[in-house]
Amino acid sequence: MRVLAAMSGGVDSAVAAARAVAAGHDVTGVHLALARNPQTYRSGARGCCTLEDSRDARRAADVIGIPFYVWDMADRFHSDVVDDFVAEYAAGRTPNPCLRCNEKIKFAAVLDRAVALGFDAVVTGHHARLGSDGLLRRSVDLPKDQSYVLAVLTRAQLDRSMFPLGDSTKAEVREEAARRGLAVADKPDSHDICFIADGDTRGFLAGRLGEAPGDVVDADTGAVVGSHRGAYGYTVGQRRGLHLDRPAPDGRPRYVLSITPKTNTVTVGPAEALEVSHVRAERPVWTGGARPEAPVECQVQLRAHGDVVPATVELTADGLTAELRRPVRGVAAGQAVVAYRPDPAGDVVLGSATITA
Amino acid sequence: MAYLDHAATTPMLDEALEAYVATAREVGNASSLHASGRRARRRVEESRERVAAALGARPSEVIFTGGGTESDNLAVKGIFWARRAADSRRTRVVSSAVEHHAVLDAVDWLAGHEGAEVGWLPVDADGRVDPEELRADLAAHADRVAVVTTMWANNEVGTLQPVAELAAVAAEFGVPLHTDAIQAVGQVPVDFAGSGVSALTVTGHKLGGPMGVGALLLARDVAATPLLHGGGQERDVRSGTLDTAGIVAFAVAVEAAVKGQQEYAARVAALRDELVERVRAAVPEVIFNGDPVHRLPGNAHFSFTGCEGDALLLLLDAQGIACSTGSACSAGVAQPSHVLLAMGADDDRARSSLRFSLGHTSTGAETDALIAALPAAVDRARRAASLRTSR
Numbered sequence: 236m237r238v239l240a241a242m243s244g245g246v247d248s249a250v251a252a253a254r255a256v257a258a259g260h261d262v263t264g265v266h267l268a269l270a271r272n273p274q275t276y277r278s279g280a281r282g283c284c285t286l287e288d289s290r291d292a293r294r295a296a297d298v299i300g301i302p303f304y305v306w307d308m309a310d311r312f313h314s315d316v317v318d319d320f321v322a323e324y325a326a327g328r329t330p331n332p333c334l335r336c337n338e339k340i341k342f343a344a345v346l347d348r349a350v351a352l353g354f355d356a357v358v359t360g361h362h363a364r365l366g367s368d369g370l371l372r373r374s375v376d377l378p379k380d381q382s383y384v385l386a387v388l389t390r391a392q393l394d395r396s397m398f399p400l401g402d403s404t405k406a407e408v409r410e411e412a413a414r415r416g417l418a419v420a421d422k423p424d425s426h427d428i429c430f431i432a433d434g435d436t437r438g439f440l441a442g443r444l445g446e447a448p449g450d451v452v453d454a455d456t457g458a459v460v461g462s463h464r465g466a467y468g469y470t471v472g473q474r475r476g477l478h479l480d481r482p483a484p485d486g487r488p489r490y491v492l493s494i495t496p497k498t499n500t501v502t503v504g505p506a507e508a509l510e511v512s513h514v515r516a517e518r519p520v521w522t523g524g525a526r527p528e529a530p531v532e533c534q535v536q537l538r539a540h541g542d543v544v545p546a547t548v549e550l551t552a553d554g555l556t557a558e559l560r561r562p563v564r565g566v567a568a569g570q571a572v573v574a575y576r577p578d579p580a581g582d583v584v585l586g587s588a589t590i591t592a
Numbered sequence: 593m594a595y596l597d598h599a600a601t602t603p604m605l606d607e608a609l610e611a612y613v614a615t616a617r618e619v620g621n622a623s624s625l626h627a628s629g630r631r632a633r634r635r636v637e638e639s640r641e642r643v644a645a646a647l648g649a650r651p652s653e654v655i656f657t658g659g660g661t662e663s664d665n666l667a668v669k670g671i672f673w674a675r676r677a678a679d680s681r682r683t684r685v686v687s688s689a690v691e692h693h694a695v696l697d698a699v700d701w702l703a704g705h706e707g708a709e710v711g712w713l714p715v716d717a718d719g720r721v722d723p724e725e726l727r728a729d730l731a732a733h734a735d736r737v738a739v740v741t742t743m744w745a746n747n748e749v750g751t752l753q754p755v756a757e758l759a760a761v762a763a764e765f766g767v768p769l770h771t772d773a774i775q776a777v778g779q780v781p782v783d784f785a786g787s788g789v790s791a792l793t794v795t796g797h798k799l800g801g802p803m804g805v806g807a808l809l810l811a812r813d814v815a816a817t818p819l820l821h822g823g824g825q826e827r828d829v830r831s832g833t834l835d836t837a838g839i840v841a842f843a844v845a846v847e848a849a850v851k852g853q854q855e856y857a858a859r860v861a862a863l864r865d866e867l868v869e870r871v872r873a874a875v876p877e878v879i880f881n882g883d884p885v886h887r888l889p890g891n892a893h894f895s896f897t898g899c900e901g902d903a904l905l906l907l908l909d910a911q912g913i914a915c916s917t918g919s920a921c922s923a924g925v926a927q928p929s930h931v932l933l934a935m936g937a938d939d940d941r942a943r944s945s946l947r948f949s950l951g952h953t954s955t956g957a958e959t960d961a962l963i964a965a966l967p968a969a970v971d972r973a974r975r976a977a978s979l980r981t982s983r
Contacts (some may be wrong), residue, residue: 263906268925304906307925344979351976352903 236355237261238397239530242295242303244288246412246419247360247400249295251471253415254399255358256299262358264303266363267345269312270430279565286457291419298416306348315339317430321443324467328569332428334384342392356395360408361385364401364581365393370523372581374402383539386573386587390522394492402582437476448498451479454492454499454504466499472509472565479503490565510562514546516572516588519555523576523585526550533574533585537566548574548585555588568592594913594958598798598890599747599775605712605800605845605952612802612841616702620838622834624827630741632836639843643807646850647794648783653935655826656839660774660795662819663808664694664838666830667742667791670816672702675738675768677817682738686711686729686767688935689723692747695772696930699741713742718883719751719935724760734765742807744792745780748918748931748947749882750891752780759788774806779857779888790814792847800952801845805838828871860950861889867959868892874963875970881932882943883907890950895932895941899973901925904946909968913962916947944977 240252242264251457255262266289289305296303323330335498344358362374363382371393374380388396393553400408405424412420431439444467451461461479463469473491483489489503510538521527535557536542545560557572567590595603604612620632637651644651657663668685675682685708687699702708706753712731721742730737755771762769768790773856776782778799784792792812795806810816810829818824822831830905849856871894872878880896896904901917905926908915916928928942937945948962 263910302906302909305925306902309925347979348903348976351979352907429928585953 237263237353239345239349239354240264240301240358240359241345241507242266243360243425244285244291244295244419244422245360245425246409246417246422247362247405248319249292249299249360249413249417249419250408250412251358251360251397251399252295252301252418252565253299253411255397256301258399259498260358262301263354264292264299265349266292266300266303266305267308267312267340268305269308269340271309271313283369291422295417295419296419298573306345308344311344312336312340315344315424320428320430321440323569325444325496326569327466328494329470330566330569331384331571332430333417333539334387334571337384338387342388342396344497346392347397349489356397358397358399359399360400362400362405363397363398365398369393371584372383372401372578373575373584374401375581378526378540379405382575382582382584383536383571383573386522386584387520389520389572393522437465440467441465449499449501451477451501451503453483453489454502454508460489460503463501466494466496468484469494469501471567477501477503504563509564509566511566512558512562513555514559514560514566514572514590515592516557516590517554519586519588521550521586523574523583531574532586533576534582535574536575537563537590538570546574550586554591566590594961595953596948596950596962598957599918599947599949600916601797601803601889602800602951603953604797604802604841605848607848607974608801608841611844612837616837618836620836622836624793632834635836635840636834639839642843642847643794646847647653647777647792648785648787649792649809649811650812653784653809654813655810655830656834656842657806657808657826657830658832658835659804659806660692660772660793661694661796663793663806664692664741664770664772665698665812666808666816666819667793668695668698668739669702670819670829671739671768671770671814672706672708673817674815674973676706678815681736683707684709684733684736684738686710686713686726686733686737686740688713688715688742688753690715690719690721690746690748690751690931691741691743692772692774695743703835708738709736711737712722715751715934717903717936718886719746719749719881719931720883720886721753721758723754723757723761726758727764730767734767737767739764739770741766741772744771744776744782745888746882746931747775748929748945749893749935750775750888750949751883752776752888754771754884754886755789756787759790762790763788768811769855775888777846778853779890781853782850784809791816795869796842796845799845799849801842802838805835806844807842813982823960831886856952857889860952860954862954863954864890864892864950866956867950867962870959870963871966872950874967876929881935881937881940888949890954891937892948892950893945894948895937895945896970896973897941897944898977899944899970900926900977901944901946903973903976907972908962910963911965911969913965916949918945918947922931 238260242248246273362379443491447465450459492504493502535546547558573587575582620628621633622636640651640654660917770791772793789810792809797803877897881893
């Protein structure tokens with residue numbers, strides 16, 4: 236097959252490209268330039284899309300022996316990922332930009348362009364399994380598993396995707412990179428959000444949305460217990476950084492329970508008030524088989540690297556509901572609910588949807 | 593394989609390569625006082641004479657440099673600094689909108705860091721500067737102009753500038769004119785003295801010499817403040833141990849390219865004309881860019897309406913065909929050509945362009961290979977580009 240390897244400049248995508256070559260595919264490497272001004276994004280070890288990453292990707296392509304190009308996706312990335320990220324926070328939700336980037340950029344804009352140019356598939360270095368049965372499964376390396384941020388992909392997208400790293404641990408990938416002479420073998424993992432240079436999400440949002448002072452309100456009493464400089468800067472389940480004026484009467488810690496953009500209010504309360512047993516979500520995709528007519532017993536994950544809980548999931552006319560067997564704290568609107576079917580060969584992604592409540 | 597990117601770099605001539613290897617085997621620093629040093633010095637000076645003779649300059653006007661970018665920077669910044677030092681009112685630089693980045697960015701740097709004011713001369717739809725535009729600028733600002741810099745031939749669209757006319761206008765006002773002739777030497781007749789310019793950039797690897805060596809021809813009566821300080825090897829204007837082997841090979845290549853220019857131009861222009869005709873016949877909706885008459889013999893430049901140049905390049909590259917989209921930023925992202933934008937093209941047309949440039953090894957078989965691959969590539973690139981607009 237003619238495949239396009241998306242190469243970030245990191246070790247995973249380099250080894251994925253090398254494995255695609257080893258599997259006999261005709262591979263072309265592409266680095267996505269996502270920053271409008273590459274210098275403003277995180278440098279080197281801490282993220283992606285810097286000049287250094289572009290060079291690392293190019294060197295890896297040289298060593299692997301494949302053609303290499305840089306594709307400018309900055310405009311698409313800004314409108315579909317960065318602007319969306321800001322708008323989601325402004326609406327009181329907590330977005331996952333990596334998931335959105337997969338949905339809108341890597342497996343949409345890039346994949347569509349690749350297919351139009353005659354490629355059959357896109358190969359990436361995500362840690363997830365996608366076998367000949369077409370099912371998306373967790374990586375064997377559970378701490379590195381990225382099936383959560385891929386669960387948003389549709390059947391059509393998965394059919395044109397390859398994830399060659401799913402059967403390997405991160406340590407094995409690094410060893411293989413060293414064995415293959417790839418200089419990125421010991422390059423540190425990227426963390427956090429690539430387009431927020433200093434890791435200060437609240438500062439980034441304040442720069443985009445402006446300061447908007449408002450009240451922090453106690454959920455039980457309705458009393459104003461503190462102030463904030465922008466409700467968008469908070470996320471459900473957050474405990475730190477609330478700077479409340481007075482402690483709760485019972486002296487126990489308070490958590491963000493909800494954000495109400497309309498009144499610019501952050502509501503806080505005790506930990507148990509965070510507990511959620513019923514999750515509603517919109518824009519479902521279902522790739523783990525035929526769309527189920529009846530409720531499905533499965534496991535759900537409600538945020539990246541979050542706990543997995545047994546649940547009953549039901550597809551509705553316009554979305555998805557999940558009844559959790561035990562309550563979960565810190566479920567934030569905007570995150571994905573991903574349904575998995577436990578499987579000895581790797582838990583299978585059944586489907587996902589965006590949490591609304 | 594079809595190598596259609598000679599304007600990026602062209603294969604070294606056999607005689608230049610042989611001269612390089614033979615000289616590189618000899619030890620000797622041209623600045624040393626012993627016999628080995630004298631031998632190296634002799635090779636350098638013989639080369640200087642050969643370059644001077646081939647390009648209509650005096651040997652003392654040849655300053656060897658590390659290539660085109662250095663020569664352009666030395667001319668633009670060096671003449672600016674020297675002229676401003678002699679008369680502090682002279683802080684204006686006049687240039688054209690279609691210069692290579694080696695000139696463009698040097699001029700921008702002077703504007704950003706040295707307080708230079710810049711007069712950008714516009715070009716017409718074919719990419720040519722009108723000498724009357726220069727006259728108007730100089731008439732308004734003559735006593736404030738430090739240097740004029742306009743290229744001999746455009747590296748992207750191949751348009752030749754009326755250099756002699758521009759130099760004559762500059763001379764009327766007593767202002768030195770530098771010209772970047774990197775794409776011109778060996779392609780069209782280039783005579784330093786005859787052209788009337790004060791400074792001229794030439795580089796080795798565009799005419800069959802090695803990379804990393806070139807020259808600035810600088811008239812004796814024009815001062816330039818050095819960029820590089822050190823041993824003062826080249827007329828105290830340029831320092832750095834002389835690259836004897838590179839200079840010898842450069843001189844051999846310049847001599848050969850100039851000597852063979854007429855025959856070369858006739859042969860390559862015929863190949864180019866055939867390529868242009870066949871591209872137009874094979875692909876609908878293609879725009880041929882640049883001046884059809886005042887043009888480098890090996891340059892064919894097109895806008896493929898509805899395509900993105902970088903997608904076309906990828907597809908042709910996969911078929912073994914090498915061509916160019918123009919410039920890319922430091923991260924490798926293809927940029928819309930400033931040359932085409934200056935010629936009045938819109939962003940889409942500027943992004944849809946591709947340069948095919950022929951040279952001394954070009955054959956009709958390479959055109960055959962291009963024509964065999966191009967229609968399908970354009971179809972695919974058009975489909976890919978339509979995704980961007982349909983979303």
